[in-house]
Amino acid sequence: MKLSRRQIYLFLACVAPIGKLVVLPTELVREAKNDLLLPVAIHFLVQAAVIFCVLLLGRRERGLYEILEGTFGRVFAKICMVTLSLFLLLAGLVPLIEQQLFVQGVFYDTLPSVIAYAPFFVFAAYLASKPLAHMGRVWDILAPLFAVGLLGILLLSVGSADYAALLPIGASGTGFLKSTLSASVWFFDAPLLLLLLGKFEYREGMAWKGALCYLGGGLAVLFFLATFYGIFEETAINQIFAFSKTAKYFSGITVLGRIDYIFVYALALVLAFYTVLPAQCAIDGVVQAFGSPRHLQTILSAGIFLGYFVLSLVFDYSFFALLKFMTKALVYLFPVFATLIPALLLTLGRQP
Amino acid sequence: MKQITGDLKKSVDALKKLLPAEDILTFPFSSEGGIAFTCVFADPVTDKELLGEQVVRPLSRYTGAATSSEVKKHIVSPEVRTGTELRTLADEVLAGNPVLLFEGMDEALILGTKKVFVRAIAEPSTDVTVRGPREGFIEDLKINTSLIRRRFKTEELMIETSEVGRRSKTAVALCYLEGTAKRDVIEEVKGRLEEIDVDIIPDSSYLTHFLSSRPFSLVKQVGTTEKPDIFCAKLAEGRVGLIVDGSPIALTLPYLLTEDFQSSEDYFVSAYRATFTRLLRLFALLVAIYLPAFYVAAQLFRLQLFPIKLLLTIAGAIRDIPFSPSLEMLLVLLVLEVLNEASIRMPKYVGMALSVVGALVLGETAVSAGFVSTPAIIIIAFSGIGLYAVPNLIEQTGVLRLAMLLVAGSVGTYGIVLLTGFVLFYLVTCENFGTPLVAPFSPIVGHDLKDSILKYNYGSLKTRPKTLKSPNRRRQK
Numbered sequence: 096m097k098l099s100r101r102q103i104y105l106f107l108a109c110v111a112p113i114g115k116l117v118v119l120p121t122e123l124v125r126e127a128k129n130d131l132l133l134p135v136a137i138h139f140l141v142q143a144a145v146i147f148c149v150l151l152l153g154r155r156e157r158g159l160y161e162i163l164e165g166t167f168g169r170v171f172a173k174i175c176m177v178t179l180s181l182f183l184l185l186a187g188l189v190p191l192i193e194q195q196l197f198v199q200g201v202f203y204d205t206l207p208s209v210i211a212y213a214p215f216f217v218f219a220a221y222l223a224s225k226p227l228a229h230m231g232r233v234w235d236i237l238a239p240l241f242a243v244g245l246l247g248i249l250l251l252s253v254g255s256a257d258y259a260a261l262l263p264i265g266a267s268g269t270g271f272l273k274s275t276l277s278a279s280v281w282f283f284d285a286p287l288l289l290l291l292l293g294k295f296e297y298r299e300g301m302a303w304k305g306a307l308c309y310l311g312g313g314l315a316v317l318f319f320l321a322t323f324y325g326i327f328e329e330t331a332i333n334q335i336f337a338f339s340k341t342a343k344y345f346s347g348i349t350v351l352g353r354i355d356y357i358f359v360y361a362l363a364l365v366l367a368f369y370t371v372l373p374a375q376c377a378i379d380g381v382v383q384a385f386g387s388p389r390h391l392q393t394i395l396s397a398g399i400f401l402g403y404f405v406l407s408l409v410f411d412y413s414f415f416a417l418l419k420f421m422t423k424a425l426v427y428l429f430p431v432f433a434t435l436i437p438a439l440l441l442t443l444g445r446q447p
Numbered sequence: 448m449k450q451i452t453g454d455l456k457k458s459v460d461a462l463k464k465l466l467p468a469e470d471i472l473t474f475p476f477s478s479e480g481g482i483a484f485t486c487v488f489a490d491p492v493t494d495k496e497l498l499g500e501q502v503v504r505p506l507s508r509y510t511g512a513a514t515s516s517e518v519k520k521h522i523v524s525p526e527v528r529t530g531t532e533l534r535t536l537a538d539e540v541l542a543g544n545p546v547l548l549f550e551g552m553d554e555a556l557i558l559g560t561k562k563v564f565v566r567a568i569a570e571p572s573t574d575v576t577v578r579g580p581r582e583g584f585i586e587d588l589k590i591n592t593s594l595i596r597r598r599f600k601t602e603e604l605m606i607e608t609s610e611v612g613r614r615s616k617t618a619v620a621l622c623y624l625e626g627t628a629k630r631d632v633i634e635e636v637k638g639r640l641e642e643i644d645v646d647i648i649p650d651s652s653y654l655t656h657f658l659s660s661r662p663f664s665l666v667k668q669v670g671t672t673e674k675p676d677i678f679c680a681k682l683a684e685g686r687v688g689l690i691v692d693g694s695p696i697a698l699t700l701p702y703l704l705t706e707d708f709q710s711s712e713d714y715f716v717s718a719y720r721a722t723f724t725r726l727l728r729l730f731a732l733l734v735a736i737y738l739p740a741f742y743v744a745a746q747l748f749r750l751q752l753f754p755i756k757l758l759l760t761i762a763g764a765i766r767d768i769p770f771s772p773s774l775e776m777l778l779v780l781l782v783l784e785v786l787n788e789a790s791i792r793m794p795k796y797v798g799m800a801l802s803v804v805g806a807l808v809l810g811e812t813a814v815s816a817g818f819v820s821t822p823a824i825i826i827i828a829f830s831g832i833g834l835y836a837v838p839n840l841i842e843q844t845g846v847l848r849l850a851m852l853l854v855a856g857s858v859g860t861y862g863i864v865l866l867t868g869f870v871l872f873y874l875v876t877c878e879n880f881g882t883p884l885v886a887p888f889s890p891i892v893g894h895d896l897k898d899s900i901l902k903y904n905y906g907s908l909k910t911r912p913k914t915l916k917s918p919n920r921r922r923q924k
């Protein structure tokens with residue numbers, strides 16, 4: 096089963112943006128305040144450029160491991176793949192943590208037992224044990240879900256937003272620069288795409304179309320962020336799990352109940368798949384490097400998600416500390432792995 | 448293989464040795480010309496009147512030579528074949544075709560005087576339409592194939608019959624339009640039929656197991672229909688059909704999930720109405736699966752999902768209920784399933800009493816006794832009705848509803864989201880005969896969306912569905 100170009104575009108436009116709608120908006124407000132759009136815009140532009148490069152790499156019709164092996168030899172290629180996989184496992188912690196907090200905060204009236212989140216790891220392990228290329232068909236379904244979910248939330252909330260709150264631009268001073276750096280941990284879509292190389296057929300124009308799709312998704316995120324800040328302004332910092340909060344002032348809720356949750360659940364489904372993706376890509380990277388006996392993928396996926404589960408038990412009460420650690424101490428890893436390395440790969444010499 | 452000889456007695460004895468059952472009879476008679484004949488037949492499945500009229504009476508006056516070609520000319524039946532192998536002859540006798548042996552010939556005549564028990568062609572109860580044809584398949588293969596042939600007056604219609612089942616030797620007719628159905632699919636269906644090695648095939652549903660790429664899956668992978676018009680429409684789209692002798696349910700391949708959201712009537716009403724009805728079916732199915740689960744999850748884990756006035760009503764209704772919401776819902780669901788099962792199996796005259804018992808005694812009394820709440824009954828009733836909006840998927844959706852309910856009661860709404868994700872992933876990765884089950888939604892096939900959950904005007908459906916990869920794409924100019 097191969098991925099189609101349409102599926103890649105849908106992933107970039109409708110699945111990748113979901114990770115930027117949960118905790119990132121409040122984290123941005125912390126430093127960037129009303130300039131929260133700037134860091135996100137910068138990241139989307141940079142990632143779009145890197146995605147353009149990665150998709151150009153797709154012209155070689157070879158997987159990442161094959162490209163690396165052709166240039167550096169087998170041993171170094173294996174080391175690179177394992178390192179990239181480790182990075183993705185680390186990067187995957189952010190959406191995982193976000194999602195756990197999101198589930199505990201949005202799906203339950205009272206704080207549930209940590210075990211309530213356990214089924215996610217079973218779901219994730221099952222998903223990750225299947226070939227990565229299967230995800231393309233999932234994206235076909237998730238894309239309209241994301242579109243309907245986000246559009247629904249925006250429709251219910253635009254009436255309550257005061258977009259003038261975003262002015263004056265630049266009021267946060269250098270705050271938006273700090274935000275730009277810390278927001279790096281949410282932008283690792285290009286390395287995900289690296290692992291999809293060789294799983295789709297490149298056609299002329301795919302690179303810029305892919306980058307445009309990603310920017311399209313970015314525009315949707317920016318509009319959401321603007322609406323989010325327009326509604327909550329200074330108090331936005333307390334509105335964690337942004338997309339579940341934005342529509343809560345819709346006037347019909349008193350009569351109809353939390354109908355916005357229909358859209359929130361649709362986005363939660365997209366988020367569940369997105370959360371698994373870094374680990375899926377990491378596993379695929381290892382499988383590419385060391386061959387693909389069926390049991391290796393199953394064992395890896397079971398082991399990784401068991402590890403994640405243990406982490407979720409250990410850090411159950413200190414997720415924000417872990418998130419802070421990621422956004423402060425490990426943040427420098429992200430520009431290297433998510434931007435620099437994928438862009439540099441394009442310069443690798445062609446091999447016969 | 449043993450062959451018959453010119454010695455009539457020896458041949459009859461050999462055949463009887465192969466067929467020792469009491470209902471295999473022999474009828475010896477001789478012609479005016481002095482030729483000794485013996486007819487071997489299976490009593491329950493042979494039309495003896497026809498045998499007498501078409502074979503015995505003309506041959507008893509026969510005075511010609513004792514050769515099969517000459518004898519054949521005097522038999523007043525269009526269906527006469529010859530055979531020499533004892534095993535083949537025995538199989539024909541068991542199939543209801545008498546075998547005529549005669550002195551001096553090492554060849555027997557196989558007579559097509561099978562007794563056919565058929566019921567009248569009627570509208571199938573599972574697929575009732577207000578507009579459109581009301582014919583339904585019956586249990587006889589020949590009549591079923593004639594219903595198809597009547598609709599396709601073309602030499603492209605191929606009907607290839609084979610036998611499946613070691614003991615039942617059930618006739619299975621493979622139907623397709625040459626040049627329209629994909630050759631790979633035809634060959635693969637033939638291959639899978641040949642591989643089947645079971646005792647009997649009592650119904651077409653037995654075949655579905657062997658025709659599915661994931662035979663142990665809950666997910667349906669073979670299309671079914673009881674109506675010849677639907678069957679023919681599917682053949683015309685490029686599918687392959689299977690009709691099994693003894694079964695009124697025909698199978699079609701490859702199967703797409705959207706098929707079951709479509710009804711033959713959709714093609715006889717306006718496209719707008721058809722689209723609305725299909726969307727309604729989808730909505731009803733989603734409500735049937737999710738409503739009980741969300742009701743339980745909302746009560747247990749997320750009360751905010753209810754509008755405040757509804758919450759107060761529900762709080763009042765469940766105040767004195769001794770069970771947890773999930774247990775209460777499971778009990779009501781169980782009662783509904785039992786009532787449903789019993790009402791199908793019970794004799795019709797008891798049905799009325801059962802409805803009264805179900806509705807009044809179990810429903811009203813259970814509510815007034817405080818065992819279950821009124822909202823729970825309303826929700827399960829609504830869900831039960833919704834499930835029947837797509838009757839061909841009841842097996843699957845019934846199980847899914849139960850699974851959703853269990854997950855909702857234990858993990859809450861997030862459990863529902865995860866289970867939905869799991870089902871979604873499973874469905875999109877399901878393929879049978881190289882066709883994705885959830886197409887044209889995943890993978891998205893823009894052209895085929897015109898006749899999926901949506902229904903475009905017939906004028907827009909100029910080509911056959913892309914998903915089925917028919918070698919002949921165009922169906923109208």
